[in-house]
Amino acid sequence: xxxxxxxxxxxxxxxxxxxxxxxxxxxxxxxxxxxxxxxxxxxxxxxxxxxxxxxxxxxxxxxxxxxxxxxxxxxxxxxxxxxxxxxxxxxxxxxxxxxxxxxxxxxxxxxxxxxxxxxxxxxxxxxxxxxxxxxxxxxxxxxxxxxxxxxxxxxxxxxxxxxxxxxxxxxxxxxxxxxxxxxxxxxxxxxxxxxxxxxxxxxxxxxxxxxxxxxxxxxxxxxxxxxxxxxxxxxxxxxxxxxxxxxxxxxxxxxxxxxx
Amino acid sequence: xxxxxxxxxxxxxxxxxxxxxxxxxxxxxxxxxxxxxxxxxxxxxxxxxxxxxxxxxxxxxxxxxxxxxxxxxxxxxxxxxxxxxxxxxxxxxxxxxxxxxxxxxxxxxxxxxxxxxxxxxxxxxxxxxxxxxxxxxxxxxxxxxxxxxxxxxxxxxxxxxxxxxxxxxxxxxxxxxxxxxxxxxxxxxxxxxxxxxxxxxxxxxxxxxxxxxxxxxxxxxxxxxxxxxxxxxxxxxxxxxxxxxxxxxxxxxxxxxxxxxxxxxxxxxxxxxxx
Numbered sequence: 446x447x448x449x450x451x452x453x454x455x456x457x458x459x460x461x462x463x464x465x466x467x468x469x470x471x472x473x474x475x476x477x478x479x480x481x482x483x484x485x486x487x488x489x490x491x492x493x494x495x496x497x498x499x500x501x502x503x504x505x506x507x508x509x510x511x512x513x514x515x516x517x518x519x520x521x522x523x524x525x526x527x528x529x530x531x532x533x534x535x536x537x538x539x540x541x542x543x544x545x546x547x548x549x550x551x552x553x554x555x556x557x558x559x560x561x562x563x564x565x566x567x568x569x570x571x572x573x574x575x576x577x578x579x580x581x582x583x584x585x586x587x588x589x590x591x592x593x594x595x596x597x598x599x600x601x602x603x604x605x606x607x608x609x610x611x612x613x614x615x616x617x618x619x620x621x622x623x624x625x626x627x628x629x630x631x632x633x634x635x636x637x638x639x640x641x642x643x644x645x646x647x648x649x650x651x652x653x654x655x656x657x658x659x660x661x662x663x664x665x666x667x668x669x670x671x672x673x674x675x676x677x678x679x680x681x682x683x684x685x686x687x688x689x690x691x692x693x694x695x696x697x698x699x700x701x702x703x704x705x
Numbered sequence: 706x707x708x709x710x711x712x713x714x715x716x717x718x719x720x721x722x723x724x725x726x727x728x729x730x731x732x733x734x735x736x737x738x739x740x741x742x743x744x745x746x747x748x749x750x751x752x753x754x755x756x757x758x759x760x761x762x763x764x765x766x767x768x769x770x771x772x773x774x775x776x777x778x779x780x781x782x783x784x785x786x787x788x789x790x791x792x793x794x795x796x797x798x799x800x801x802x803x804x805x806x807x808x809x810x811x812x813x814x815x816x817x818x819x820x821x822x823x824x825x826x827x828x829x830x831x832x833x834x835x836x837x838x839x840x841x842x843x844x845x846x847x848x849x850x851x852x853x854x855x856x857x858x859x860x861x862x863x864x865x866x867x868x869x870x871x872x873x874x875x876x877x878x879x880x881x882x883x884x885x886x887x888x889x890x891x892x893x894x895x896x897x898x899x900x901x902x903x904x905x906x907x908x909x910x911x912x913x914x915x916x917x918x919x920x921x922x923x924x925x926x927x928x929x930x931x932x933x934x935x936x937x938x939x940x941x942x943x944x945x946x947x948x949x950x951x952x953x954x955x956x957x958x959x960x961x962x963x964x965x966x967x968x969x970x971x972x973x974x975x976x977x978x979x980x
Contacts, residue, residue, distance in 0.1 A: 503881055525883035535874040539896040539973045548892070549882035580975040598882060 450478035451634040452502055452602060456511035458659075459497055471497050473659035475511070479651075484628070484635040486645040488693065489655025489663075490700045495638040496531075498660075499604045502636060503527050515602060528600035528633075530608035534587035536579045542566060542590045543575040549598035565593035568627060585616035589623070596627055603628075603635040609644065618677050621647055629673055642697075646670075646689050647677045654696040664696045761942040766950060769943040778932075783951060786917055786928040789845055790959075793852030794913035801857045801909075802902060805864025806890065815865070826862055830854040831919050843924040852916030856909040860902070867901025868894050900974060903967045910959050918952065929955070 459472040471494035479485045487495045500506035501513050504523040513520040536545050543562045550558035566575055569589040579587060588609065595603065608624075609617045621644055628635065639645050645652050646668055654663045668689055670680070680686050743763045749755050750762040757765060773779035808815045834851045841847035871894055879893050921930025929952050936944030 505877065505881075523880055525881065527881055529878060529881045531874065533874050535872070535878040537875055537893070537896070539899070541973075548879065548884075552879075552882060552884045552888045552892070578973045580973075594878075 449481060450514075451481040451483075451516065452479035452636055453477070453514040453517075454498065454501070454511070455514070457498065457501060457508045457513065458510035459494060459501070459506070460509045470659040472508075473661050475660065475662055477653060477662060477665075479634055479636055481634055482632040483650040484637060484648050485651045485653060486637040486639060486649040487653045487655055488639060488642060488645050488697060489660060490657055490697075491640070492658050493655045493700075494658065494660035495655060496606045499529075499606050499636060499638060502602070503529060503604055526601040528595035528598065528603040529606075530591055530595050530603070531606040532608065532610040534579075534584075534591045536582075536587050536590055538579040541576045541578055542571060542582065542586075542593075545579075545590055546594045546597050549594065553598065561597055562593070565597045566590070568596075569593045569623060585612055585620065588612060588616075588620060592620070592624060592627065599631070600633060603633050603637075605635060605637040607639050607641075610640070617641075617644070622676055624648070625674060642690060642693055643677060643681060645693070646686060647674060647680055652689075652693055654693060655700070657700045663700065666692055666696075757942075758940070759942060761946045765943040766946045769941075769947040770950065773932075773947060779951065782927060782929050782932050783955060785845075786914075786921065786930065787955060789848040789917045789921075789928065790852065790910075790913045792845075793849040793917060794856060794910055796849070797853045797856035797913065798860050798906060798909055801860025801905070802864045804857075805861045805866075806868055806894065806898075808861070808865050809868030809894065810886075810890070822858065822861065826858040830858075831916070834916075834920050834923055838920065838924045843926065847924070848917045848920040848928070851920040852913045855912040855916045859909045859912060860905045863901045863905030864898055867898025870901070871897045900971060903971060907960065907963055907967070910963055911956065914952075914956055914959065 454475055454477040457472055457475045458470070460468050460470045462468045471492075475498065477485075487498065489495055497506065501508050502515065502520060502524075504520045515524065536542075537548065540548065543559065543566060546562035546565055547558045550561055555561065563572070563575060566572055569592050571586060571589055571593070574582060574586060582590065588611075591608070609620050612620060625648060635648075637645070637648060649668050652666045652668055654666065655661065656663045666689065670683075670685060670689075674680055675683075746760070747763045750757045750760065761769075770779065773782075808818065831851070833854055837850050837854070838847045841850055875893060875897070876889070879889055884892065917928070918930040918933075921928040922934040925931040925934075929948050932951075933945050933948035936942070936948060
């Protein structure tokens, strides 16, 4: 018996109707279950509506048809219990690293927020940079602040939209490993979106391949690699890994080619 | 990794080598420029090249200033003008910032009022001064109102611009983290708009002084503007120049204080120039 779905997408269709151009169908008839405590990653060609789906789950966007559920309840309006990360760090430049991590706790009225923020910054290796402002941090450090900020509010679910996409490849590997190690602590449910197949396999329990626009679910590929996972560079040469990689790629390559 | 990243992040902006040395030379050159100007002015008058009746002279202006200091007129007039300008500045800024934030929250009213704001902001508002004096008399109120018409719109326009330019990533994240509309206003929109607001405050302070001085010149019996206009009316150019020098010092002090406050409140900005 599989674990119950934490996030459920039911027949979601999204059509954008810009005022000055014709309608664009971004997503068509997407149904997807994200089991509690798992990491599910959506991969697909550019413009296939992956990010848009995250917005539906967070309540930022109302789908044109179908609906999303979290914990069995329909998403209706902006949720305040999701951790959201994207490629841009979203740091507030007028706040120090610690104050950025505190923000979510502050608006929730958590009393010992400074201590919590410090602890999370320590976990992402930024204990010496608590009082630094955004412009004093490297891109990798900013993204680590974003990781700390996201986990500090202990969100019920995590929505990650290519969170490491803007980093150089080495920093990206380090942050993927960091993210997983932090995630291992309490295993929140994660819906992740990426272009990077290595990243998808390294992090996920399930990889969902999307088609070209309008995005539909093409295939669902379980990643049966045991956790905790070895570092990405090590994992990448394991035969099971390469097996999964080639399965995903064989599904994805037609979509990518069509797109060109 | 942390160390190498830190090193990368903390490379100082430009070279700070011989900073003290440079500052000294700048200061010295400044004194030299002003000294030369005063010497040429005084020399031209002393040698009879130009008539001091028209341009006065540094000596005559100093003597006039000294007399005003001794008699207490200077401190009284400066006090009046500064008082009027600051009252106008604080009231207009507070209302201008509030109006800007309110319009930013209400796209409908922003749309409705945009042409009106643009028209009023483009109008050379000192042209309203005669009317304002007619309405409010020659007292402090007319000065404050004249300055208000200038400063209010500057702050309104700048605050609105800043409040509409909040990074959408930051807004999204703040909302998803559970920030209320109130939190967004105080913890996101306002700090994010602060550099814009300060740009407005800097100009606004200058314009507050301008508005007050114009009103004083048009109709008053006290203040620096009055000293200047009555000096000119009495062909006392030394008094006019003394008024101008006083005004320059007041304006300089205003902007110096403003820069200090700005450097403090915007210390999170990379490389705020506080020369």
